[in-house]
Amino acid sequence: MSLVFRDMRDEDVDQTIALWRACDLTRTWNDPVKDIAFARASPSSTVLIAEVNGRIAASVMAGHDGHRGTLYYVAVDPAQQRKGYGRAAVKAAEDWLLSQGVWKINLMIRPENAAVKAFYESLGYEINPVFCMARKIV
Template sequence: MVRIKPYAAEHFEGVKALWEHVFPNDPMWNRAEFSIPKKLEVQPDLFLVAEDSGQVLGTVMAGYDGHRGWLYSVAVRPDAQRKGIGSSLLAEAERRLAALGCGKINLQIRAGNEAVTAFYRHHGYDVEDRVSMGKRFGSE
C-alpha cells in the first residue's frame, strides 16, 4: 500500500536513485546530496515521499514564501507511473501549502516535456505567459 509521508533519512538512497533515473541531466545543485540537506533546513514537512514496503516510489518538494507556493522535484518511478502516485503527492503538497495560507502555486517544467505538461493541466494548472529568469550564487 502506497503511503505519502514526510521525508526521513532512511529515504535518502531511494530518493537519490529515483532522481538520478528521472532527472538524469540535472545539474549538480539539484542532486540529492546537495538539495536534500538544504531542504531539511527550511520547511522539511513540505518534502514528501510516496513509499510502499520501504521502497521510494515518488517525491515532491514544496515551498511557501508567504506569497506563493512552489513545487519542485515531483517525480515518480517509471514502473509506478499511471497509478495515481503523482496525483496523490501533488494533492498532499497542495493541501499542506493551502494549510499555510498559500493561494497560488507555481512550478517550472522544462520546455518540450509535453507529458508532464499534460499531467499538470489535468490537475488544473495552466501555462502562464512568463519569462523564467534565474541567478546562481557561489559555486553551486
C-alpha cells in the same frame, strides 16, 4: 491504491535521489543532497515521499517564499507510473502548502520535458504567459 505521503527522513535520502535519477530529474549543476538538506532545514519547505511495498515510489518537494508556493522533484517510479501516484503527490504537496497558508502554486517544467504539461493540466494547472529568469548569486 491510495498512497500515504510523509516527510522524508535521513534514511530515505539515498532512495529518493535514486528515484529522481530514474526519473531524469537530476542535473549536473544541481546537488540533490544539498537540495534535500536545504528544503528539510526550513519550516517553509518540505520533501514528501510515499512508499509502495517498502520502497520509495513517489516524491515531491514543496515550499513557499512568503508569497507563492512551488513544487519541485515531482517524481513517480517509472515502474509505478499512471496509477494516480503523481496526482497523489501533487495533492499531498498542495495540502501541505494549504496548511502553511499558501493559496497559489507556481511550478517550472524544463523544455525537454514538455510532455509533462498534460499531467499538470489534468490536475488543473495552466500555462502562465511569463518568462522565468534565474541567476546564481554565489
